[in-house]
Amino acid sequence: MNRLLAVDWGSSSLRGALIDAGGAVLEERSFARGILTVAPGTFPDVFASCFGDWMTPDTLCLVSGMAGSKQGWREAPYCSCPAGFDAIAAGLEWVEPGRIAIVPGLSIDKDGIPDVMRGEETQIFGALQLLGLDHARLVLPGTHSKWVTVENRQVTNFSTWMTGEFYALLRQHSILARMMPADEPAPDEAAFGRGVTHAMASAGLLTTAFSTRTLPLFDRMNASALPSYLSGLVIGEELKSQTLRRGESVVVMGAEALSARYGQALALLGVTVQRVGDGATWRGLQAIAETLRKPFNQAA
Amino acid sequence: MNRLLAVDWGSSSLRGALIDAGGAVLEERSFARGILTVAPGTFPDVFASCFGDWMTPDTLCLVSGMAGSKQGWREAPYCSCPAGFDAIAAGLEWVEPGRIAIVPGLSIDKDGIPDVMRGEETQIFGALQLLGLDHARLVLPGTHSKWVTVENRQVTNFSTWMTGEFYALLRQHSILARMMPADEPAPDEAAFGRGVTHAMASAGLLTTAFSTRTLPLFDRMNASALPSYLSGLVIGEELKSQTLRRGESVVVMGAEALSARYGQALALLGVTVQRVGDGATWRGLQAIAETLRKPFNQAA
Numbered sequence: 374m375n376r377l378l379a380v381d382w383g384s385s386s387l388r389g390a391l392i393d394a395g396g397a398v399l400e401e402r403s404f405a406r407g408i409l410t411v412a413p414g415t416f417p418d419v420f421a422s423c424f425g426d427w428m429t430p431d432t433l434c435l436v437s438g439m440a441g442s443k444q445g446w447r448e449a450p451y452c453s454c455p456a457g458f459d460a461i462a463a464g465l466e467w468v469e470p471g472r473i474a475i476v477p478g479l480s481i482d483k484d485g486i487p488d489v490m491r492g493e494e495t496q497i498f499g500a501l502q503l504l505g506l507d508h509a510r511l512v513l514p515g516t517h518s519k520w521v522t523v524e525n526r527q528v529t530n531f532s533t534w535m536t537g538e539f540y541a542l543l544r545q546h547s548i549l550a551r552m553m554p555a556d557e558p559a560p561d562e563a564a565f566g567r568g569v570t571h572a573m574a575s576a577g578l579l580t581t582a583f584s585t586r587t588l589p590l591f592d593r594m595n596a597s598a599l600p601s602y603l604s605g606l607v608i609g610e611e612l613k614s615q616t617l618r619r620g621e622s623v624v625v626m627g628a629e630a631l632s633a634r635y636g637q638a639l640a641l642l643g644v645t646v647q648r649v650g651d652g653a654t655w656r657g658l659q660a661i662a663e664t665l666r667k668p669f670n671q672a673a
Numbered sequence: 674m675n676r677l678l679a680v681d682w683g684s685s686s687l688r689g690a691l692i693d694a695g696g697a698v699l700e701e702r703s704f705a706r707g708i709l710t711v712a713p714g715t716f717p718d719v720f721a722s723c724f725g726d727w728m729t730p731d732t733l734c735l736v737s738g739m740a741g742s743k744q745g746w747r748e749a750p751y752c753s754c755p756a757g758f759d760a761i762a763a764g765l766e767w768v769e770p771g772r773i774a775i776v777p778g779l780s781i782d783k784d785g786i787p788d789v790m791r792g793e794e795t796q797i798f799g800a801l802q803l804l805g806l807d808h809a810r811l812v813l814p815g816t817h818s819k820w821v822t823v824e825n826r827q828v829t830n831f832s833t834w835m836t837g838e839f840y841a842l843l844r845q846h847s848i849l850a851r852m853m854p855a856d857e858p859a860p861d862e863a864a865f866g867r868g869v870t871h872a873m874a875s876a877g878l879l880t881t882a883f884s885t886r887t888l889p890l891f892d893r894m895n896a897s898a899l900p901s902y903l904s905g906l907v908i909g910e911e912l913k914s915q916t917l918r919r920g921e922s923v924v925v926m927g928a929e930a931l932s933a934r935y936g937q938a939l940a941l942l943g944v945t946v947q948r949v950g951d952g953a954t955w956r957g958l959q960a961i962a963e964t965l966r967k968p969f970n971q972a973a
Binding site for chain 1: 787788832834842845848874877879883884907911
């Protein structure tokens, strides 16, 4: 296999990249064909229509993300943590043996409570490659943020934080939504910082969230500052529980605007940030592909 | 004034009771005329149509609840804590001098962050009367739960917890809603207790809430148990932050079913519970009326 077709097939989007043997991205495509839009049984057709022309005989395809869930193309059972590249490669679910495989997600069990990820494991391994790290603390902010600990290139611990979803619920559906402008005002860094600081010093989001109502009630904050303040409250609540040490370094992965907010909040705690952007998924899939080649070609 | 017309005028409901000089409730009425249904300027008309026939010359009317908010009948500015009966009585907003007054709510300021209540102050003072207490720790569970500390018959501290609203948001609008039956299944005490216990031992609701997704994913909890489990998670999160001591006594006020849940959760922490039901508001308004009579009639 000389070429890799790297595919990131999530709930709401489908992206692919054609990568040559040297690791260069030759071409990228993206489609609004997340797995939620795909009828059961039609995954091969959707795949063929989006990427069929790229699947030459010398192309290996690796797919990460929700395509490996029960509702996806083919279920790829979770690998239990601790888990590294080798476990992921051993757990690949082959849709077409030797040609198309789905990358398994990771699971962890803490006192009988499971946690899971799908897709993020590939981003994490990609980030380790890009940064040349064997040990790291990482955060992947989003609807469901992941905090991840990597030791000796193994994911040894992780947890999910429904931070982005809580923000959206409070912003759109709660009593607090009535205090805020319907349109998204410009980000207010000072209000965001005030939210982070209040969250860090307080007992919990159930009570700090109410200040989004009382501050404007007493004319202590403008309506246009409230969305940024609320964002600070939920992100601060997430960070408060991570027992971060001043001077510690955290890898922040993901979209620009949200990563910048996490960077600002982490800076308030004296934590150093390394940022990794979108390239991590392609690099992670490449790393898995290289692991597969090793038994045949030790030079990889 | 020989008779008291006690009125509880909230956001979504309007209730009144006619109470004789001896404290006996002669008659009660309730209407779906919460302040959100009342057009500005029409509060006197709505009041007259609901209670006009009770307003004889020897009747004093006291109104508690959101009727005293900016969006209500007449704004009654908050009394700052610490505050007791006397401050409330001194802060009455007279709509008709000597005849109809609105009870002010309470406010508190902690490090520049305000908190407020309207209506609960009356329930609290009523509960103190009913239980014969001068000192108490109280909780009023609900959409926005209040935790209250009373010392020497003064409210010295309180805080608001958006517990009921968070539950409703997660139950109805979040990704977790998809895991649960649309109809409300029978309460599951074991699942509720498991939620409380997990919340008490964990880092916060942003992460514990996700277990409502992963437990059924791994067939470790039935869909019908999830609403009770989620209720345990949010109530446990609220209780975790109250620094309750084993053997401590807490007054739980409010509706039967929710009070019972709080009772169960507090029992798990070894906290003793005293329950107070709906009569507290009428008793609180009576107590304020008695304070008014004192200068004229020390026998009250």
